[in-house]
Amino acid sequence: MSNNDTLFQRAQLSTPGGVNSPVRAFRSVGGTPRFIQRAEGAHFWDADDKKYIDYIGSWGPAILGHAHPEVIQAVQEAAARGLSFGAPTEGEILMAEEICKLVPSIEQVRLVSSGTEATMSALRLARGATKRDKIIKFEGCYHGHADSLLVKAGSGLLTFGNPTSAGVPEDFTKHTLVLDYNNCEQLEAAFKEFGDQIACVIVEPVAGNMNLIKATPSFLETMRRLCDDFGSILIFDEVMCGFRVALGGAQSIYNITPDLTALGKVIGGGLPVAAFGGKASIMKHLAPLGGVYQAGTLSGNPVAVAAGLTTLKLIQAPDFYSHLSAQTKRLADGFNAIGQKHGLDFCADSIGGMFGIYFNSKVPTSYAEMMNSKNSAFNQFFHLMLDQGVYLAPSAFEAGFVSIAHNNDIIDDTLRLTDEALSELKK
Structure with a gap:
């Protein structure tokens, strides 16, 4: 049993659902939530000391990366x-x-x-x-x-x-x-x-x-x-x-x-x-x-x-937002290219330091369109990425976040692992 499992079992005794905010519980994707022990830059480490590329950034605040x-x-x-x-x-x-x-x-x-x-x-x-x-x-x-x-x-x-x-x-x-x-x-x-x-x-x-x-x-x-x-x-x-x-x-x-x-x-x-x-x-x-x-x-x-x-x-540094937007767009464009390569209903969009991943043929423009996405496929994709050390939002209904610390190497690693995950998902 991993330290994450042990902590989650312990947490459920004293906290409803074992978490202090519902989306952390992994209810929509299944599995055990990761308990984070430290973070730096574009990464954090869980209770088993496994390293992840972090794309939630504390759900937005970590625009500079962790522990600046x-x-x-x-x-x-x-x-x-x-x-x-x-x-x-x-x-x-x-x-x-x-x-x-x-x-x-x-x-x-x-x-x-x-x-x-x-x-x-x-x-x-x-x-x-x-x-x-x-x-x-x-x-x-x-x-x-x-x-x-x-x-x-x-x-x-x-x-x-x-x-x-x-x-x-x-x-x-x-x-x-x-x-x-x-x-x-x-x-x-x-x-x-x-x-x-x-x-x-x-x-x-x-x-x-x-x-x-x-x-x-x-x-x-x-x-x-x-x-x-x-x-x-x-x-x-x-x-x-x-x-x-x-x-x-x-x-x-x-x-x-x-x-x-x-x-x-x-x-x-x-x-x-x-x-x-x-x-x-x-x-x-x-x-x-x-x-x-x-x-x-x-x-x-x-x-x-x-x-x-x-x-x-x-964040008022020269070119801060142009660079952040370019890195986030690089990630989203990469997702789109990989989805097309595999012939899957898989696409992405971005604005500034925010991005979305959709198991859909096109980017949704409303809640109803988002509900028509293949969200069960997202759940499988989420765990394939998590196992490879990429931490995406544990819900098909949450945006992702890129920080200024997500450099080209980190983005490229993410896209390489996405390619592998979608290959596995396609099977």
């Missing part, structure tokens, strides 16, 4: 000064100023500790500022585990959503309208019927939790126009894609200005930092200035802020 020496030094120096104060620090100001500088749509920002907090708070703020209740989200977009966001599509075009988690009362989701991603017609119809009741639209401009699926420009442009016409607030959930796909986030690629933005992952550099921010005219509704309450004891934690601020400084 400057980030580690910043954390050590901050920790030596004290772990938490429950009072303001200059570091919080520096972080806020840096975010506002890099994301022009954000005039003011509030720091929190998780992406769920960021989206939940942005939603409450939108409702408080507009004095409306209804919200629009899109099938397949994940915005954290707040009650009103754990919603699946209703039974008809304009029916409201149903809870996707036990413990979420239907009353909590009765104001949530769930539409198809990249469907402009549904969006138009929803605003035509409910426009004066809609507080906000929340969307991942680059979705990462139904695998990597990009919004079409027309989809986001329609959304922006309708929100303007009806006085609704447009929220971009860039917890995953913010600073991952470009220095200014997905909004800088699409040239769309949201009213509010939720950020996370990269801005913490591996420690728990998230944020939400936007127009000052909306942010003024937050306590202590306004009537929308939001608070957090560890918000703006000095150690976490040190890691995040150092990361934000380092």
Whole structure:
């Protein structure tokens, strides 16, 4: 029995399912999760000291690679000064100023500790500022585990959503309208019927939790126009894609200005930092200035802020994003070529430092199209790659991540092993 098996059996005695986040449990792909003991650059090592090329990067934050020496030094120096104060620090100001500088749509920002907090708070703020209740989200977009966001599509075009988690009362989701991603017609119809009741639209401009699926420009442009016409607030959930796909986030690629933005992952550099921010005219509704309450004891934690601020400084290096995007595209193009070589329904896509692998004849553009992929084939592929030392997301519905530490040799090794895995899968 491996050390991973032993640890997993032990973990299940004290932790539900043996994990502290469900996707880590390997439930969708089967097998025993790997317990990681250390990481460096583009690699990590499990409890059996087996080395893996890492393509989850802590689900996004490790854009510099693991254990970057400057980030580690910043954390050590901050920790030596004290772990938490429950009072303001200059570091919080520096972080806020840096975010506002890099994301022009954000005039003011509030720091929190998780992406769920960021989206939940942005939603409450939108409702408080507009004095409306209804919200629009899109099938397949994940915005954290707040009650009103754990919603699946209703039974008809304009029916409201149903809870996707036990413990979420239907009353909590009765104001949530769930539409198809990249469907402009549904969006138009929803605003035509409910426009004066809609507080906000929340969307991942680059979705990462139904695998990597990009919004079409027309989809986001329609959304922006309708929100303007009806006085609704447009929220971009860039917890995953913010600073991952470009220095200014997905909004800088699409040239769309949201009213509010939720950020996370990269801005913490591996420690728990998230944020939400936007127009000052909306942010003024937050306590202590306004009537929308939001608070957090560890918000703006000095150690976490040190890691995040150092990361934000380092990703502004010249050509950082052009190189990161080129490496990620090199990987995706390689996947596509190998899929064609073997005559399999296997393709890939990328944007910035994010990529998607699909057992499909074409790149999906919606949750429904993603559901038509051959996900059982992905499960076999995942384990073939894992056995060879390549750690992909343990779910067909999760995007992958490349760091600046993934050099040509690492990408080439990955593609060579992919070729071998697909040869075996084809048999």
